[in-house]
Amino acid sequence: MATSVQLPGNVQLHLDGASRSPHLLTFESFELPASNQRELGEPFPPGTVTPLALRPSTGDNITLDNSIETIKSLQAQDGLLTKKLALHGTLLFRGIPIHDANDFSRFAHAFGYKPHEIIGIVVNRPELAPNVAPANEAPKEVLIYNHNESPQVPHAPEYIFFYNHRAPVVGGESPISSSLELFHRAQQEIPEFIEELGEKGILSTVVYKLGQQYVGGSTLRQAFGKEIIDGDDAATQRAKIEAQIARYGRGKYTTWEWQDDETLVLTHRLPAIRTQPGTDLPTLFTGLAAYWKNKLNEGTARGRPSPTQQLYGDGTPIPEKYLEHLVKITDETRVLHKWQRGDVLVYDNIISQHGRQPWEGEQSDRVVLASLFDSVVPGAYKQDDWGQVIQALDG
Template sequence: MSTSITSHQVQPLKLDGGGSSPLVFESFDLPSTNQRILGAPHPPNTVIPLALRPSTYGDGTPDLDTVISSIKSLQAQDGLLTKKLAQHGTLLFRGLPINDAQDFSKFAHAFGYAPHEIIGIVVNRPLLAPNVAPANEAPKDVLIYSHNESPQVPHAPEYIFFYGHRAPSKGGESPISSSLELFHRAKEEIPAFIEELAAKGILSKVTYKVETQYAGGSTLKQAFGKEIQDGDDEATRRAKVEAQIQRYGRGTHTSWEWTDGGQTLVLTHHLPAIRTQPNTNLPTLFTGLAAYYRNFVNTANAARRNVTQQLYGDGTPIPDAYLKRLAEITEEIRVLHRWERGDVLVYDNVVAQHGRQPWEGEQGDRVVLASLWDGVVPGKFEGSEGEWARVVQVSEA
């Protein structure tokens, strides 16, 4: 099958579940602000996102059971949708009968991935349905800049699903861009930065407190305290938190310090910012460094700036000039997804970055739900030496 979006002068694509499934997905074009052809190292005429909708129901909408059966049939074809995700980075599904958290959960589960357990979460995500939670409940005027999900901790999901339950009339778009293209551009334009990242990695310092540090942020118990019970003494609470941290399996590459009489926990992770895509082994810039610069370093947002600190792996600061250019490249290669109610965006988190634009109106005018999943762990970049550069999944609880 050839992949195609008409307005970008490529051949249309149809995905047929085959067998007993009557549903066919066809690609369709989006405005240029919402869709673009990717640059190197992606193959020619590869668009992001690949937009899909059902094509066999005319003006009608298929029922959810039919959609789920079709998704399973496509995935049974040697992981067809997973391969499209690896190629395009992001898929958009539109025109589906997804109306609430339960529908969304059933749709996401149909892909066959393993649910991701978030350890060390820095935002508040209460569970709304099986493996479904709010995407981010930060105030509407807060910019969440482009990033891969969970780059500041050792255990990140491979796939992210977003469902647009309510869309604002102005603003609130979700950025979409390629981490593979970001690495390629950064290596060409700021090669010294890439060399430093490859050799040193990053030192990510994340602060957790018993109380919420900013609107939409998590507490220490939400991050690591799932085994804590009412009545546990201080020593027991600390031991249970530390047991969760040790599940990262990072040995000396993750360390921690308790301060403020046990009210504050500071974790330090030595992590690879350059990883490789499974199967292709292409290097990907798996990072939130541009977001760190835009949201923390380059703003007066002191509350959020004090939560996370990003340094080179040897503890030396990353020059602002590198971070500034990285943010500029990110803006040059991204599109902004304009939400319609019922949209589902699926990101390959190894390949694509996401974020959130501010919006006008009320806080509740934009409601986006998220579902995180595990897949094949990205590989170690050949230019990085040492065990700190290896990506691992957490051990079972």
Template structure:
């Protein structure tokens, strides 16, 4: 198993086949509160995020077409931006001519990733543009701890794009941290916890109901009912929902139980918390346990054998996560791109009005899903099949 990540030198990112006057991205430093050097197993000097901005050298007026051409050019060269994501975990793009959901959609799609279909969504995400939706719309007072996207279901995106359309005056920062570094720290301090997670995995039990269970939450129909039409009887509705759940392709490791009086369904997954990064095979702690420890909601997570996870482990997991994170202070137009396999994100509360912070999200699949850590048959996740 590999034990390190190969560093990719970054001075200026440019598509080599383009003329010297083509747009390039140049790295720049952020204040220490917004950027830090990652710990092991990342190479020394690796920062999170890698901050990039378009260079005006040789380009009189930068427009979105210039930016998209630059992104596509870099991705045509051994997927340079994808490689940078695998190294840094998060990229920040600042100073881009992105002003709305459609601009953001064009930029995100330029990377060449496949749009991710969320199966079993637990939050409400109305479509704003192709593959663009609001980020979490929970009330501004709600703290959303650092987490990987969709660890409570078998089918998670590999890449997350966040666009800051409107930034609050105070608060509302987005955390970023490394899941690779988190695993290393937890392994050093709590080896018995890592051993338990390796042996047992996790039971993720999610309750979906006919009505949303909390502000910003989804309904059962939004989660699994995309093929339901008016006039379907109870048996047909349930059959269509069960067919969507079966798309996870997890066999005995995903089960469900209908609630009485057609009120909803409880879906249970046995999942790996520890997964591995494609290429390096380094273990990554792919989890949202910090959220479920600090904010109980519709998801219960236990060890894979059904026993509770000791509170002392969860408490220290939250503390370590906060020790290794940085908080991104949004500027209007910023775009953050996360490699969801190895980087965590979240949301800080903010002052003012709910509408003072507007962040949009776009989710994509990669060429590979995380690998298994261990030999158990439940330890490997797959992308859901089409349906």
């Protein structure tokens, strides 16, 4: 019999006050097996679990419409769900009648966040419904290790929604881990690495090509070509791509080089340590552990070609022992969410990391859709100007 994480007390989320409409739902917390849910360590308050699992109370008349109306009402209650996300890092919603991409889009938009405009994407995400796309189309054998979304570019989403439309029998779980806890452990166990990372940041070099570099990868035009139209000559296309890069607002900390085959090599100096808005707690906003795992898996079924190279911000290599230690901590602190059809996981991307486990069976046995949103930008850990990242400029 599977053991479960004991919640410190039942959580019930509902609209306060006499004006509560009788058709609104009450979301209540429930326990998951220990493989799916754990109590977070420092710096979290004792008893804080991830994910916080929520479902409508038994006896509620559950429809998609009243689920959406309840989400809107809870968010109108001083951003109640956003505050839960900022505490737990990830929320699971189960038992809501979401059946396709359009249902999922409506549910995700109910939280009131601004849809994320992807600039510099390295994976292909064709739109299936408003602000909804496949989560990742890499082959089923590929391991996508824990990471914050888009740490290799300056413009990253704040919230990530995943909806499960089809779950494999074996494998295909979505990992959940805390980048706040990762920083805390790393600062205790490898303090010299954290000190150096805080002082130097990372130098992230991303290669974009005219065609896909791997199955599920993006093309140069998908990454930066939203203003390009058929018939633009090469010079016009380059100018439009460079105008999109300028929207990062990074000045001298983002540079690029065009190669003869129209390959674009883009280099950013970025902070890998940022701070959570509202608490100023430091978080390792990074994909370094995933980057290291991918290097280990190069040439195997679990790996894939990487368009990204990451060094310290001064251009020196990051010692492998530190990357291995980040993997060790992550392995010790993550859970693997076993999907049920209709589940929705919501990640606060600033403080929670996600990924994808390989699975058995057919590629089509796992269908997970994603929706990305913006809210606030994580704060700077150091006062150096390269350490502060801003929202992409309008354009």
